[in-house]
Amino acid sequence: MENLSQAETEKIMYDGKKIILGLIIFLGLITYPIWHNTVSGKTSYVPKPESPTDKDKKECVEPKAFIRVNHKTLLEDWKFSVVRNGIRTYQASNKKTYPISLNRTCMNCHRDKVKFCDQCHNYMGVTNKCWDCHIYPKQLSPGPLAMREP
Amino acid sequence: MQFDRRGFLKITGLTLLGLSAKPGWEVFSNIDQPDPSPTAETLAKIRWAMVVDLKKCWSAKEGCRDCIDACHRIHNVPNMGNLKDEIKWIWTESYEKVFPEHELEYSAEDYRHRSVMLLCNQCDDPPCVKYCPTRATWRREDGIVMMDFHRCIGCRYCMAGCPYGSRSFNWRDPRSFIKNINLEYPTRVRGVVEKCNFCVERLAQNKIPACVEACKEKALVFGDLKKPDSEVRKALQNRVIYQRQPELGTKPKVYYIL
Numbered sequence: 001m002e003n004l005s006q007a008e009t010e011k012i013m014y015d016g017k018k019i020i021l022g023l024i025i026f027l028g029l030i031t032y033p034i035w036h037n038t039v040s041g042k043t044s045y046v047p048k049p050e051s052p053t054d055k056d057k058k059e060c061v062e063p064k065a066f067i068r069v070n071h072k073t074l075l076e077d078w079k080f081s082v083v084r085n086g087i088r089t090y091q092a093s094n095k096k097t098y099p100i101s102l103n104r105t106c107m108n109c110h111r112d113k114v115k116f117c118d119q120c121h122n123y124m125g126v127t128n129k130c131w132d133c134h135i136y137p138k139q140l141s142p143g144p145l146a147m148r149e150p
Numbered sequence: 151m152q153f154d155r156r157g158f159l160k161i162t163g164l165t166l167l168g169l170s171a172k173p174g175w176e177v178f179s180n181i182d183q184p185d186p187s188p189t190a191e192t193l194a195k196i197r198w199a200m201v202v203d204l205k206k207c208w209s210a211k212e213g214c215r216d217c218i219d220a221c222h223r224i225h226n227v228p229n230m231g232n233l234k235d236e237i238k239w240i241w242t243e244s245y246e247k248v249f250p251e252h253e254l255e256y257s258a259e260d261y262r263h264r265s266v267m268l269l270c271n272q273c274d275d276p277p278c279v280k281y282c283p284t285r286a287t288w289r290r291e292d293g294i295v296m297m298d299f300h301r302c303i304g305c306r307y308c309m310a311g312c313p314y315g316s317r318s319f320n321w322r323d324p325r326s327f328i329k330n331i332n333l334e335y336p337t338r339v340r341g342v343v344e345k346c347n348f349c350v351e352r353l354a355q356n357k358i359p360a361c362v363e364a365c366k367e368k369a370l371v372f373g374d375l376k377k378p379d380s381e382v383r384k385a386l387q388n389r390v391i392y393q394r395q396p397e398l399g400t401k402p403k404v405y406y407i408l
Contacts (some may be wrong), residue, residue, distance in 0.1 A: 083298050086193065086290070088354055103333055133299060133336040 193291035206369035220364030228327030270346035272318040278308035281301030304341035
C-alpha cells in the first residue's frame with residue numbers, strides 16, 4: 001500500500017464489492033412493489049366508473065368535465081342548500097332545474113355506488129362517509145329502484 | 151360622402167338599436183323559472199305549531215301508537231329494544247309526569263296514568279341551539295329547530311340543555327335496528343343526536359307532518375300560527391291551553407288542550 005500515490009489510495013473502498021452488491025440487492029428489494037406492478041401490468045390500470053346505459057339518462061346535471069373536478073363541492077353545496085337554506089331545487093348551468101337529492105337525482109342514474117363512486121375513490125384512496133347515513137337504492141334491492149311511499 | 155348632424159344621429163341610433171337586439175333577445179327569451187324553494191323572508195312569515203287535543207287522543211284505543219309508528223317509519227328511527235339506547239322522535243309519558251304542576255289532590259285523578267304524546271317542542275327560544283358548539287342545530291326562520299346530522303359531533307350538550315328530553319343519542323350504529331328502511335330519508339350513524347324535525351322534508355312538499363296525517367282521532371292539529379284563520383289558531387280558540395314547563399321561557403310551540 002505504501003507505494004501507491006495519494007490519489008490511488010482514495011479510490012480504494014474496503015469491502016467494495018460486497019457493499020455494492022448489497023446495495024443493489026437492497027435497492028432491488030425496496031423497489032420490488034414497483035417492479036412487480038410493472039411486470040403484472042397493474043400500473044396501467046385506469047378506474048372505469050360505470051356510466052348509466054339508459055338512453056334517457058345520458059345527461060348529467062352538469063357537463064362531465066365539471067362534474068369530474070367539482071362533484072365534491074357540488075354535493076357539499078347541495079347539502080348546505082337543502083339542510084341549511086331549505087332550497088331543494090338546483091338550477092344547472094344549462095338553465096334546467098333538478099331536485100337536490102343524492103338518491104333521487106344522482107343515484108337514480110348511477111344506481112350502484114360500487115360500480116360508480118367506489119371505482120375512482122378506491123383507486124385514489126379516498127374515503128367518504130356519505131353511505132354511513134344515506135342509502136343507495138342498489139344497497140336495498142337488486143331490482144328497479146324501490147321507492148317506498150313514506 | 152357628407153354627413154349632416156341629422157344623418158349622423160340617425161346612423162348612431164340605428165347602430166345602437168342593432169347592437170342591443172341580441173342582448174335584449176337573450177334577456178327576454180330566457181325568463182328564469184321562479185324558484186319554488188322558500189327564501190328566508192317567506193319562511194319568516196310562517197310559524198309552524200302543533201296542537202294536541204288530549205281528549206281526542208284519549209278517545210283512541212288503549213296503547214294507540216299510530217303517530218309514533220308513522221313518524222318512526224318514515225324517518226328511519228331505530229327500535230333499539232332497550233330504554234338506555236332508545237331513540238325517540240315521538241314518545242308518550244303519563245299525564246302527571248308531563249304536567250306535574252297540574253297534580254291536585256282529587257281533580258287530577260281522572261287523568262292520572264293517561265299517556266300524553268310528546269315530541270320536540272320547536273321552541274321559540276330553544277336552549278339546545280344555544281348549547282350546540284358546532285351549530286349543528288339551529289332555529290329556522292319558520293320556527294323549526296333543525297338538526298344537521300352531518301355536522302353533529304355528538305357532544306350531547308343539546309341533550310343536557312333540552313328541558314323536555316326531546317333529543318336522543320345514537321349510542322350504537324342504528325342501521326341494523328331499522329326494520330324497513332325508507333330510502334327517502336337517511337339513517338343516522340353512531341355518535342349523532344337526533345330529534346323530531348316537524349317533518350321539514352314533508353313540509354317542503356306541501357304535506358303535513360306524518361304524525362298528524364296518521365292520527366285517526368284527529369287529535370293532532372298542525373298549522374301556521376301567524377295566519378289568523380289557520381287550523382291551529384282555530385283549535386286554540388276558546389280553549390285552555392297548556393304547554394310543557396312554560397315557566398322556563400323557551401316558548402314551546404306544541405300546545406296541549408284538554
